[in-house]
Amino acid sequence: MTPDKATRRGAGKPHRDAPSGRQEPSTPSDAEMLAALRTMRAWLGIVAAQAIYTQDTRPADCKSRDAFARWHRAARRAGVEGVTVRGKVLSATAVAWATPLPRAAKLALVPAAPESLSDKFDAALGIRTRKAGP
Numbered sequence: 001m002t003p004d005k006a007t008r009r010g011a012g013k014p015h016r017d018a019p020s021g022r023q024e025p026s027t028p029s030d031a032e033m034l035a036a037l038r039t040m041r042a043w044l045g046i047v048a049a050q051a052i053y054t055q056d057t058r059p060a061d062c063k064s065r066d067a068f069a070r071w072h073r074a075a076r077r078a079g080v081e082g083v084t085v086r087g088k089v090l091s092a093t094a095v096a097w098a099t100p101l102p103r104a105a106k107l108a109l110v111p112a113a114p115e116s117l118s119d120k121f122d123a124a125l126g127i128r129t130r131k132a133g134p
Contacts, residue, residue: 051094059097074101 028036055065055072062068072090075083082096122129 052091053094053097054089054091059094071101075099078102 053059053062053068055068058065058068062071069090072083072085072092075092075096076085078101080092080096080099080101082093084091119129
């Protein structure tokens with residue numbers, strides 16, 4: 001295709017990095033365009049988007065979908081900022097994932113219930129009984 005036909009069809013000028021090897025001084029290279037875009041973004045104050053994790057796109061240190069769901073539930077209960085639910089999607093920002101969650105207090109051990117009086121009588125009489133349960 002000749003440059004005239006390309007221009008008439010609206011394809012634009014050949015690019016400086018085009019495979020044809022032709023250089024068009026009015027067309028910036030990819031590197032120049034990227035540098036200009038970065039400069040414009042910095043000038044406008046546009047910040048890169050935060051990483052959003054969901055149960056399907058988990059962070060690298062999350063072992064499973066279930067582990068993410070359990071962490072998400074605990075983070076919501078703790079009131080961590082950046083943890084949301086939309087429909088069935090559980091999502092969290094990278095900042096929320098890095099926030100340490102408060103640990104629940106360890107459960108106190110409850111002493112075993114004292115043996116009933118009939119168990120003591122059975123033992124005194126030599127009767128062996130089996131306890132119910134596992």
